[in-house]
Amino acid sequence: MRIDSNVSPVWGAVAAAAALFVLLAARPLFPAVGCDLNDPDRDVKRLFPESTGYKTVYVSIDRRGGRELLRRIEERLGDPFKGLYETIDVPYTMYHVLKDGNIIGYIHGVNQKGRYGGLQVFLAVDPEGTVRGFYIQKLTSRQASLLRDAAFGRQFAGLNLGDFFAYDVRTGSAPAGSRAAGITNPASEAGDDFRAILRAVKKNLILIDEFLLGNKFLPPSAAPGGPLPSPRAD
Amino acid sequence: MAKKISIYEVAAKNLLRKKTRSALTVLGIGLSAWVLLSLLGFNRGYEAALNKDIDNLGFQVLVTAKGCPYEAATLMLKGGTGLRYLDESVERDIKKNPEVEETTPMLMQAVFDPNKGESGGISAYLGVDPSTFPGMKAYLEFRQGAWFTDPEGYEAVLGYEAAELEQREVGDLLLIPEKDIEFKVVGVLARSGTQDDGTIFVPIRTLQREFGQEGRVTAMGVKVDKEADIVALENKLYDLPDVQVVSMAQVKQTIMGLVSTAKVMVLSIALIAILIAMLGVVNTILMSVIERTQEIGIIKSMGAMPGDVFRMIWTETIVLCLLGGALGVGLSLALAEGTDVLIRSLLPYTPTGGLIVVDLGLALLTLAVILGVGLVSGVYPAWRAARVRPLESIRSEGD
Numbered sequence: 001m002r003i004d005s006n007v008s009p010v011w012g013a014v015a016a017a018a019a020l021f022v023l024l025a026a027r028p029l030f031p032a033v034g035c036d037l038n039d040p041d042r043d044v045k046r047l048f049p050e051s052t053g054y055k056t057v058y059v060s061i062d063r064r065g066g067r068e069l070l071r072r073i074e075e076r077l078g079d080p081f082k083g084l085y086e087t088i089d090v091p092y093t094m095y096h097v098l099k100d101g102n103i104i105g106y107i108h109g110v111n112q113k114g115r116y117g118g119l120q121v122f123l124a125v126d127p128e129g130t131v132r133g134f135y136i137q138k139l140t141s142r143q144a145s146l147l148r149d150a151a152f153g154r155q156f157a158g159l160n161l162g163d164f165f166a167y168d169v170r171t172g173s174a175p176a177g178s179r180a181a182g183i184t185n186p187a188s189e190a191g192d193d194f195r196a197i198l199r200a201v202k203k204n205l206i207l208i209d210e211f212l213l214g215n216k217f218l219p220p221s222a223a224p225g226g227p228l229p230s231p232r233a234d
Numbered sequence: 235m236a237k238k239i240s241i242y243e244v245a246a247k248n249l250l251r252k253k254t255r256s257a258l259t260v261l262g263i264g265l266s267a268w269v270l271l272s273l274l275g276f277n278r279g280y281e282a283a284l285n286k287d288i289d290n291l292g293f294q295v296l297v298t299a300k301g302c303p304y305e306a307a308t309l310m311l312k313g314g315t316g317l318r319y320l321d322e323s324v325e326r327d328i329k330k331n332p333e334v335e336e337t338t339p340m341l342m343q344a345v346f347d348p349n350k351g352e353s354g355g356i357s358a359y360l361g362v363d364p365s366t367f368p369g370m371k372a373y374l375e376f377r378q379g380a381w382f383t384d385p386e387g388y389e390a391v392l393g394y395e396a397a398e399l400e401q402r403e404v405g406d407l408l409l410i411p412e413k414d415i416e417f418k419v420v421g422v423l424a425r426s427g428t429q430d431d432g433t434i435f436v437p438i439r440t441l442q443r444e445f446g447q448e449g450r451v452t453a454m455g456v457k458v459d460k461e462a463d464i465v466a467l468e469n470k471l472y473d474l475p476d477v478q479v480v481s482m483a484q485v486k487q488t489i490m491g492l493v494s495t496a497k498v499m500v501l502s503i504a505l506i507a508i509l510i511a512m513l514g515v516v517n518t519i520l521m522s523v524i525e526r527t528q529e530i531g532i533i534k535s536m537g538a539m540p541g542d543v544f545r546m547i548w549t550e551t552i553v554l555c556l557l558g559g560a561l562g563v564g565l566s567l568a569l570a571e572g573t574d575v576l577i578r579s580l581l582p583y584t585p586t587g588g589l590i591v592v593d594l595g596l597a598l599l600t601l602a603v604i605l606g607v608g609l610v611s612g613v614y615p616a617w618r619a620a621r622v623r624p625l626e627s628i629r630s631e632g633d
Contacts, residue, residue, distance in 0.1 A: 033398050038351045046352075083401055111401065116409035116416075118401035137351060140400075140409050144349035 034058075034091040035109040035120050038137060047124040047133040048097045048105055055096040059211045062088040069210065076206045076218070079169045079199065085111035085118070092207055103127055108208050109137060112200035115192040116140040121200035123156070129205070129213050130160045136197070143187030147197065155183045161205040161217040169199040241538070241546035248522065249550055259518040260558045263604060266511030267562020270504050271600040272573050272590060275566065277500045279574075279591035280584075281493050285460065287585040292370035293338065293455030294464060296480040297328060297471055317342065319450040324474060328454060331470055333462035338366040339451040341438050345412040359410065359434050361441030370457055373586065374430060379404040379421035386439045391421035393431040408434070415444055511558070511604065512611045519551050519615040530619050531627025540620035547616035548609070555608030559601045566592055566600075 037043040044054045061070050070088050074080050081087070095107040109122035117140035124133030134153035141147060163179040172195035174181035185194040209217045249256045299318035325337050341361035348354040364382045368374070377397075382389040390408050392400065397419075402408060408417040417436060425431055442448050456471075458464050464481055471479045523530070530543055566573075570590045578584045 043352065083403075085398075085401060113401040116407055118399055136349075139349045140347065140411060141349070142409070142411075142414065144411070148349060 033085060033111070034093055035085075035111045035122075035137075036093045037095065037107070037109065037122065040095065043122075043135070044095060044097055044107060047107055047122075047135065048099075051097045051099055051104060053098045054107075055098060057094045057096060058091045059094060060089055060091050064211065073203075073206055073210060077169060077199075077203055083113055085113070092211065094208075094211060097124075105132065106208060106212055107133075108204055108212075109135075110200050110204045110207065112196050112203070114139060114141065114196045115190070119193070119196055119200060121197055121204060123201065123204050123208070125160075125205075125208055128160070129208060129216060130158060131156045131205075133157070134201075139193065141187075141190050141193045143190035143193070146186040147190060147193060149186065152186050156201060161202075161209050164202040164205060165217075165219075167198065167202055169195070169202055172198065241542050242549055244533070245546045245549040245553065248526070249553060252522065255518060255521075256554065259514055259554050260561060262514040263511050263555055263558025263608075264561030264565060266507045266514070267559045267600055267604050268565040268569070269507040269562075270511075270603065271563060271566040271592060271596060272570070273500045273504045273507070274596050274600065275570065275590040275592040276573075276577065277497060278596065279587075279589045280496055280500075282591060283585035283587035283589055284493055286587050287373075292372070292457060293336075294458045294482040295456040295468065295471070297324065297454040297456060297474070297477050298452060298480065300476050300478050317344070317452055319447065319452060320454065320477065322449050322451055324451075324477070325454055327474055328456055328471065331467055333458050333464075333467040334456055335459050336366060336370060336457040338363055338370050338455040338457075339438060340367075340453045340455060341441050341445075341447060341450065342452045343441055343445045343447070345410055347411050349411065357410070357434075359436050359441060361438035362435050363438050367435075367455075370455060371430065374426055375424040377422045377424040379419070381421060382437050383420065385437050386443075387437060388415065388417045388440060389420040389437065390417040391423065391435040392419060393423050393433045393435075394425040395431040396434050397422040399432075410444075413444055508603065508607055512607050515551060515554060515608050515611040516615065518554065519547060519612055520618070522550070523547060523615045523619045526619075527622055527627045530622045531624040534622065535624040535628065543622070544616045544620040547619045548612045551608045551612030551616070552605065555605050556601075559604035562604070563597045563600060567597070 040054065040056070044051055061073065065072075067088070070081065092108065092110075096103050097105045097107060105124060105126045107122060107124045109120050112119040112121060117138075119139050120137040122133075122135040122137055123131055124135070125131055134156040136148045136153075139147060146152065159179055164174075166178055167174040167180040172191075180198070183198065185191065187194070205217075209215055297320070299320045301318055322339060325339060328334055328337055340363075342358060343361070344356050344358045346354055347357045350357070364385050368381050377394065379391070381391060392402055392408075397403070400408065402419045402422065404419055404422060406419045408419055409415070410417070423430065438451070442450065456467075458467055468479050468481050471477060533546075534540075534543060570592055574589045577589050
């Protein structure tokens with residue numbers, strides 16, 4: 001029997017070409033940008049003076065619940081997510097604040113589009129989801145000093161997500177007499193940034209509720225598909 | 235009258251008699267020709283693309299005042315201080331050098347923003363000349379919008395990451411806090427993987443005016459002719475008073491080294507492709523000669539001269555090579571785009587632009603090489619066939 005040696009280079013080349021085409025694969029993906037404390041050691045201690053440590057946990061909507069979760073968060077917010085900072089894969093940095101190994105609260109920040117630049121709004125909440133600290137890490141505005149003043153931040157202390165249920169982030173209005181309606185703008189010229197801050201606060205509280213509090217503030221009517229799986233560290 | 239036997243007819247009939255073998259040989263030669271032409275096209279395209287990338291680097295030399303931080307990152311580390319200035323007239327002196335193709339003035343300014351973080355931060359702005367800067371940074375693409383429409387206006391173009399951080403889109407406003415100046419965002423760049431991603435560009439004239447720096451720049455970008463000796467130019471620039479020269483000569487040398495390495499690799503692979511083709515041809519023709527020893531003997535006994543037999547076998551070789559070469563050229567032209575994508579996915583770094591550049595000249599060169607290889611490969615089988623002794627070959631049939 002004779003083997004025709006012409007066959008092997010031909011099929012070898014074909015097989016190699018086929019194998020190489022299979023390698024036409026992934027393109028590099030660029031991660032979405034999250035919102036971290038600039039100096040966590042200092043900032044955690046400032047927001048929770050009694051803390052003895054903290055743990056950082058990263059979560060994202062796409063890993064926790066995907067499109068369904070995104071839809072529910074948008075529904076709770078009353079406004080769709082938009083822009084570079086509100087994509088489904090944004091990594092949210094949750095700081096679990098500890099004292100002697102026990103969780104005494106959480107710190108979480110979100111990005112929000114402001115009139116002249118990006119805002120970074122952090123909330124410090126106790127384990128029940130009640131705000132105990134408010135911090136604007138970044139804000140570009142002519143009235144920035146007023147909006148970053150401690151007096152403005154103190155208006156948020158003691159509030160929780162329930163107080164923002166009826167706050168309409170699109171119009172910036174809340175029912176008269178509600179606690180959200182009681183938050184006053186210290187700089188009337190900075191109405192856009194004031195509304196942006198309140199939207200950031202409501203979004204922040206919703207994400208904390210979804211990711212850390214097991215949807216404590218989620219009304220049953222707002223969850224047509226039932227609650228999503230309880231939070232876990234990613 | 236008896237018809238005279240044509241050796242070309244016999245050659246053609248022989249190729250058609252073993253259709254599968256002939257087809258596989260043509261395919262083998264075709265694949266080799268494809269590889270060869272693609273590699274030659276890659277050699278040409280890769281070099282052209284790299285040259286284009288070098289052009290796209292924009293300025294290969296940066297002239298700044300002595301001690302001036304020339305990158306935004308360095309400026310930030312220095313707390314936004316330490317800027318030193320050159321007089322704009324330095325551009326005239328730089329342009330006097332024949333190696334200089336183009337120059338572009340730049341002015342970097344930094345302001346303290348008390349509302350960045352707990353204790354404030356620095357924001358930096360780069361003033362650029364919209365008539366020269368975009369041409370030097372041809373690799374910059376826009377995600378939204380375009381460069382400034384007014385060279386003295388209050389417009390800004392943001393790098394991709396700067397836009398992400400500031401959440402700006404075209405039409406949004408940008409505020410320089412310390413100066414209380416508003417800029418309108420007219421463009422957002424696509425991600426480039428360079429420090430431009432984090433840069434906020436504004437028209438240089440506007441920045442000079444608002445920061446009281448008329449007639450001054452912090453850096454002058456210099457685009458050098460591709461063939462020019464950058465090191466020699468650097469030495470000349472150092473003769474200017476109080477300047478420091480930041481050069482990308484090393485980058486250029488590295489890239490050119492890469493081109494040389496690529497050429498050697500490509501030629502080596504091309505050589506292997508030619509050898510494979512050669513072996514295929516020799517194998518096919520030799521096999522055919524061995525199988526047809528008796529037939530060749532009969533042809534010779536009927537009056538064919540050794541030269542006739544040699545030409546007959548050589549003709550078969552030429553036909554196979556021409557068909558295979560044509561197939562290879564066709565494959566190469568048809569698959570050039572796919573091959574480009576394939577190479578890009580395999581190489582860790584590929585320049586922008588077409589990697590495979592195949593033209594008529596290269597196609598003809600490939601055909602000529604394949605034909606030449608075929609002719610050489612056909613010599614031995616043809617010589618062997620020509621030496622067949624008619625009586626011995628006919629007698630061997632009965633053995």
